[in-house]
Amino acid sequence: MVIFMKRILDKRKFEDFFEFLRAHYDAIGPTRMGTATTYAHVAFNYVRKIDQLELKYQTTIIPPKRLFLPDNEALFSFKKRDGEMVLEDLSRKWDRKNVLLGIHPCDVVALSRLDKVFGEVYRDPYYWNRRENTIIVALTCDEPGEHCFCNVVGAGPDLEKGYDLLMTDLGDRYLVEAGSELGASLLKIDVFRNATPEDERDREEHLRRVRERLERNEKNRFKVEGLAEVLREKYNDVLWDEYWRRCATCGSCTMVCPTCHCFAIIDRAGVNQVEGKRSRVWDSCLFERFAQIAGGLNFREERGSRFKHRIYDKFLYPVIMYGAPFCVGCGRCIKFCWCGIDIRDALRRLMEG
Amino acid sequence: MRNPYLPELAVIEDVREEAPGVKTFTISFKKEKEFDAKPGQFVQVSVFGYGEFPASVSKIIDRGKGRFQVTVRRMGKVTTKFLDLPPNSVIGIRGPRGNGYPIDKMEGRNVLMIAGGIGLTSIRSLALYLLDNRNKYGDLKLLYGARTPSELLFKDFILSEEVRRKGLEILLTVDEPDEKWRGKVGVVTKLLDEVKVDPRTTIVAVCGPSPMLRFASEKLIGLGFSKDDVFLSFERRMQCGIGVCGHCMISHKRVCLDGPVFSLRDVEGVLDRVF
Numbered sequence: 001m002v003i004f005m006k007r008i009l010d011k012r013k014f015e016d017f018f019e020f021l022r023a024h025y026d027a028i029g030p031t032r033m034g035t036a037t038t039y040a041h042v043a044f045n046y047v048r049k050i051d052q053l054e055l056k057y058q059t060t061i062i063p064p065k066r067l068f069l070p071d072n073e074a075l076f077s078f079k080k081r082d083g084e085m086v087l088e089d090l091s092r093k094w095d096r097k098n099v100l101l102g103i104h105p106c107d108v109v110a111l112s113r114l115d116k117v118f119g120e121v122y123r124d125p126y127y128w129n130r131r132e133n134t135i136i137v138a139l140t141c142d143e144p145g146e147h148c149f150c151n152v153v154g155a156g157p158d159l160e161k162g163y164d165l166l167m168t169d170l171g172d173r174y175l176v177e178a179g180s181e182l183g184a185s186l187l188k189i190d191v192f193r194n195a196t197p198e199d200e201r202d203r204e205e206h207l208r209r210v211r212e213r214l215e216r217n218e219k220n221r222f223k224v225e226g227l228a229e230v231l232r233e234k235y236n237d238v239l240w241d242e243y244w245r246r247c248a249t250c251g252s253c254t255m256v257c258p259t260c261h262c263f264a265i266i267d268r269a270g271v272n273q274v275e276g277k278r279s280r281v282w283d284s285c286l287f288e289r290f291a292q293i294a295g296g297l298n299f300r301e302e303r304g305s306r307f308k309h310r311i312y313d314k315f316l317y318p319v320i321m322y323g324a325p326f327c328v329g330c331g332r333c334i335k336f337c338w339c340g341i342d343i344r345d346a347l348r349r350l351m352e353g
Numbered sequence: 354m355r356n357p358y359l360p361e362l363a364v365i366e367d368v369r370e371e372a373p374g375v376k377t378f379t380i381s382f383k384k385e386k387e388f389d390a391k392p393g394q395f396v397q398v399s400v401f402g403y404g405e406f407p408a409s410v411s412k413i414i415d416r417g418k419g420r421f422q423v424t425v426r427r428m429g430k431v432t433t434k435f436l437d438l439p440p441n442s443v444i445g446i447r448g449p450r451g452n453g454y455p456i457d458k459m460e461g462r463n464v465l466m467i468a469g470g471i472g473l474t475s476i477r478s479l480a481l482y483l484l485d486n487r488n489k490y491g492d493l494k495l496l497y498g499a500r501t502p503s504e505l506l507f508k509d510f511i512l513s514e515e516v517r518r519k520g521l522e523i524l525l526t527v528d529e530p531d532e533k534w535r536g537k538v539g540v541v542t543k544l545l546d547e548v549k550v551d552p553r554t555t556i557v558a559v560c561g562p563s564p565m566l567r568f569a570s571e572k573l574i575g576l577g578f579s580k581d582d583v584f585l586s587f588e589r590r591m592q593c594g595i596g597v598c599g600h601c602m603i604s605h606k607r608v609c610l611d612g613p614v615f616s617l618r619d620v621e622g623v624l625d626r627v628f
Contacts, residue, residue: 075358075359076356076358076359078401078402084443085362085401085443087359087360087362087445089356089359091356117597118597121595121596121610122357122595122596122597123357124357124595124597125356125357125358126358232624235624261597261599262598262599262600263592263593263597263598263599264592264598264600265358265404265405265592265593265598266404267401267402267403267404267405269401269402269403273401273402274402276401276402278358278399278401278405280358280593280598283598283599283600285599285602290599290600291589291590291600291602292590293588293589293590294406294428294429294432294588294590295428295429297562297563299589299603299625299626300625300626305625305626308624309602309625312604312624313599313602313605316605317602317604317605318605320605321605
């Protein structure tokens with residue numbers, strides 16, 4: 001039996017492939033949002049028709065984490081019935097398998113980081129009910145944005161693992177690689193044809209161009225090798241003051257970050273208090289009372305300590321806890337910071353000493 | 354596997370007032386089950402419609418039947434509601450969670466326990482355990498301070514002659530004495546001047562408000578204790594209780610998972626604010 005690891009999908013056959021996927025999965029992919037009067041952007045959404053799919057995109061505002069960790073999710077309901085309290089577990093498996101189509105390498109790496117958070121000690125049923133029912137058909141980037149720096153943190157532009165299929169746009173065709181047994185079995189379907197050495201060379205060339213673009217961006221001229229050690233030493237460096245003083249601690253960066261996953265747990269009940277739900281909602285370590293305990297003592301009362309906690313919880317603490325930094329260089333935190341904080345600046349200057 | 358966010362239904366069997374604003378609740382599960390907790394471990398207590406809070410298990414009453422106690426002080430929205438609950442109220446319990454005090458490491462050593470205020474809850478559970486296994490441990494001492502005499506908790510325990518006969522030396526102090534108080538006055542760390550402890554043979558367990566943890570640590574280090582032998586139980590506002598939500602982090606340490614009990618060595622060099 002032939003096992004295909006790389007094949008070609010001609011763009012004129014893409015619709016057939018999409019329909020094949022749609023027949024077996026619910027498709028989630030980048031779709032164009034907004035109207036003439038509202039902010040146009042691309043967001044991950046269910047895709048029912050191929051023309052809703054927007055594969056030529058740079059980045060979404062909200063990362064794919066929201067599919068697996070919704071910004072507001074009911075965990076269970078409670079209800080008093082005939083004087084008896086009844087709890088109902090609201091964790092649900094998706095009825096159908098989903099395909100996450102057109103997700104970029106940085107976001108795939110981010111999901112593999114979240115898998116550790118939600119699986120390493122306790123298995124989070126809400127996260128995994130959806131995550132393990134999702135296959136990933138990733139897509140390498142064509143045009144990295146000015147805020148992208150995946151190359152610096154080793155999360156792109158190419159991708160080693162974490163996907164079932166990985167597509168690279170070669171103009172009139174995609175080179176599609178399998179990253180799992182399931183992916184390899186998908187490559188058997190007849191919309192694909194065999195790849196030639198030339199196709200593979202074209203892919204290399206494509207990625208080289210993308211990498212070059214990333215490297216040409218002078219903001220990206222810093223290294224993260226040894227960063228953990230430098231962070232450890234420079235926690236009290238005056239350099240931080242420049243940055244945190246500009247930070248409004250609005251939490252935007254944490255909302256758009258593909259690996260930020262902090263949440264609060266809250267109860268909502270009707271006025272009679274006999275019926276309600278417990279939910280988790282996205283929270284942010286930048287918010288003023290995030291580290292406050294009963295009685296009002298706040299362990300991160302100063303803005304600076306909250307700002308630094310977020311940066312350190314990307315580049316140092318996760319390296320200790322999970323063996324990898326939690327920044328994938330997607331650039332969202334830079335793009336959506338209205339205070340104009342560019343983490344690359346801070347890290348570059350910190351590393352330069 | 355059980356959903357770790359889903360509490361188990363439990364019933365408040367009995368409520369007893371310990372001190373103004375502090376009550377001890379005896380709790381059992383609706384579906385009878387075994388329940389055990391190491392001293393220093395905590396449970397997440399749910400008051401449905403109000404929320405959840407972490408509370409030290411202050412005493413295991415019946416392991417087999419899953420009956421235990423928590424002692425809770427009125428602090429915020431959820432504990433205020435909780436303290437108003439009458440017997441037979443239905444609540445939720447998750448846990449036990451956390452690591453607890455190092456009872457194995459304490460074997461064969463003297464144990465000095467220091468508690469401030471509501472911190473006696475978890476320290477008493479340790480003391481009860483050590484007394485139950487008295488022959489495994491050396492000298493046992495408990496230093497306890499409260500704000501006022503009326504706020505001293507577990508009076509039946511801390512004033513008990515029987516407990517002292519079993520070999521637990523107890524020293525008490527209050528910050529603000531009343532006219533009847535004949536005991537010591539001042540912060541609990543001052544009691545360290547009054548006891549003889551050998552830093553080489555003693556393990557210390559401390560639980561209390563954050564400033565007290567800091568002062569006690571400084572004083573103990575000054576007395577020659579190794580950072581490996583001083584254990585502190587930290588308070589943070591754990592929400593998920595499974596190391597995910599981020600609220601209880603001290604740098605990369607998650608108090609709900611890696612703690613709540615840490616040695617001074619564990620938190621040595623931690624960048625975030627510890628105390």
